[in-house]
Amino acid sequence: MARRLDAALELLDRQLVDKDGRLAGKVDDLELTDPGDGLEQPRVTAILTGPDALAGRLHTRFGRWLQGVVLRLLARQGPARVPLEQVQAIGSSIELRVAAGRLDTGQGWARRLIGRLPGAGEGDAAQ
């Protein structure tokens, strides 16, 4: 279903909420696809999220440096990609049809660190 909205205003930098109501990152960047017929404007086909997507959008030397550091530190394969078909609703937050655990937003390392402290509740944490 094609829908017309101001991607910069209504999509970018909004909160992602997964199907279980967990906070799952921000809309850090958008994937645009050009239909290629030279007539239609490019379409948003996916939401990109994660520190690498964010750093890539800063368009400064600092942003590029940050991107390099983040990629190396977190050993990421690139930003997490959420195809638009997996978006349930667009409002003050973007509700997804997937679980946050399915997206690699780079929190594994923090989880391992914090999970070691007593009382972190790692045992019954579902992801």
Next chain:
Amino acid sequence: MRKLLEIALGILTAIGGFVDIGDLVASTETGARFGLGLAWVLLVGVVGIVIYAEMAGRVASVSGRAVFDLVRERLGAGAGLLNLAASFFITLLTLAAEIGGVALSLQLATSVNYLLFVPVVGFLVWLVCWRVRFELMDNAVGLLGLALIVVAVAVWRAHPDWGAMLHSATHPVVPTTESHAAYWYFAIALLGSAMTPYEVFFFSSGAVEQRWTRSDLLVNRLNVYIGFPLGGLLALALMVAAALVLEPLGIDPSHLSQAALPTSLVLGRLGLALALLGFFACTFGASLETALSCGYSIAQYFGWQWGKFVKPAQAPRFQLAVLVSIALGVGLVLTTLDPVQITEYAIVLSAAALPLTYLPLLIVANDPAYLGGKVNSRLSNAIASLFLVVLVLASVATIPLMIASKAGGG
């Protein structure tokens, strides 16, 4: 009945939680140096925080979005990141000042050097952030903070000349011993102490933590409209006490003990004990609020799961941010920098950064996509816009005044 209790508890918590190290230092210092000549700024600051905190609470209750969510959405990734850096730095500085304030209160009670308490206080702050339920934490420190009412009792028992006080508050003059630059510098410091950005970060995130919805809008209003002004009265009591006791003695307060001096002179040991309990509770409570606010602002900017309503393992980056912030705050105090001076810089820089927080909030509070029919009324928009002008002016004037008055020194 339950709702009524909840409302009463919320108001009491808001009163006790209003004062923090910034108010203790700024109110006492301005009272001692300028008498009641700056009391009007306290009134302005309270009206400002009431207007904007109500907005923050309303947006959070209706849309579930806390303040730094909005900052990122309205300012975008780049400007939002700069805002995050500035806000985080100031909140961290405030956290360090609050931890120092807790340690100084303990020193006043035990005569043991405050630096020895700092790591213990840091650990306790972390432990509460890590384990204690949000409502319990919020209510307990807020209610303990009510011990500060003793300062107001001391003012009343000192039998001041109320008419003369009202006159000096309504006809402010710069004392002959003070420069105009110092007067306006302290005006900005007072404004910063009343409207510190972490207060709205914490208030709005707290609304989400307590799962406020549309049906809690009344609780939000009453908390803010009744609780904050009454809390502001406690800050005013500190100022009046200092004006009555310290100004005639020519004491320029540079230590927390001087904030308790008027109360102990008027009410004796019991008064002193209660004042110290109040100092301890309000700085400890604010340590928790600032530590959590450090985590809230970072997590909300990046969209990470945050909050005490989930297990720490489900919000690992938020918990890590809180932990690291507390460690940094403790480290800063352990450098032996004077906590009172850290406080002074924290509130003045807060004042300079106020528009960064309040502008995005004002924009969103007018957006029906977030609030439906609950957008700002015309009256609150008029007042809030006027305030924004004041905040921008204060922000622009801060650094020049800091230089001209040698950071209030003379």
